[in-house]
Amino acid sequence: MPTSRTELLDIRSSDDVVKVRQQTRVLATEAGLSLVDQTKIITAASELARNALDYGGGGAVQMQVLQKDGRWGVRLTFEDKGPGITDVEAALKDGFTTGTGLGLGLGGARRLSNEFSIESKLGAGTKVTIARWKV
């Protein structure tokens, strides 16, 4: 039986993006996610960690193993204090980028997650929450 717990990781460098992936795997395994579900949430975490680094100037992620409606899962909350996103709807569309990436990060992370929410405030930062639950 998994136990509920919460961890916090800083995202300040590309090495931290690797750490976020590794720790997401640890938590997803603990929550009992299948290999495909683990791969999906780790990939989504990688996209969001890199977004926080590249566009938010760094940030942090809160990582949780938790139970909801009787199902175990992983919830990740990425937060940065960057410039914020001008048009969130546009940013969620595939191919939209203000940088040099492919513009798949946000939309891809949403498709790879069971739960997805985003709050962004211009000049204050962006917060993205994703979760994946055990089937």
Place this chain on the structure above:
Amino acid sequence: MDRIPILKLGDALLVTIQVDMHDRLATALEEDLTNKIVTLGAKGVLIDISALEIVDSFIGRMLDNIAAVSRILDADTVVVGMRPAVAITLVELGLSLSGVKTALNVERGMALIQRRLEPEDEDADEQD
């Protein structure tokens, strides 16, 4: 800084990615491979990703870039060994890697590269 080793295998180059790559390492690999293709006159590049637990859009773009650059330099790129869970995730992420050839394993990937080289060998035989 760490580098990913590039091995010469006949007319091809073989890269086995065994570590969870941070972004600088991925960028360095792109540069190293491009240089090796030219200096060794390689006709193919095999990238073995069987050890990779995930491929995100950054790594996907790196694979696309390597394939595009090697094509311009007259070398074929074949990505081999992708795990099933990674393939499923990649498609859902929205990356189809349309510019990259793939094969199930190194052996089949090598066969793909050899197939492209064979017609030239036949021409050479005719000239003899």
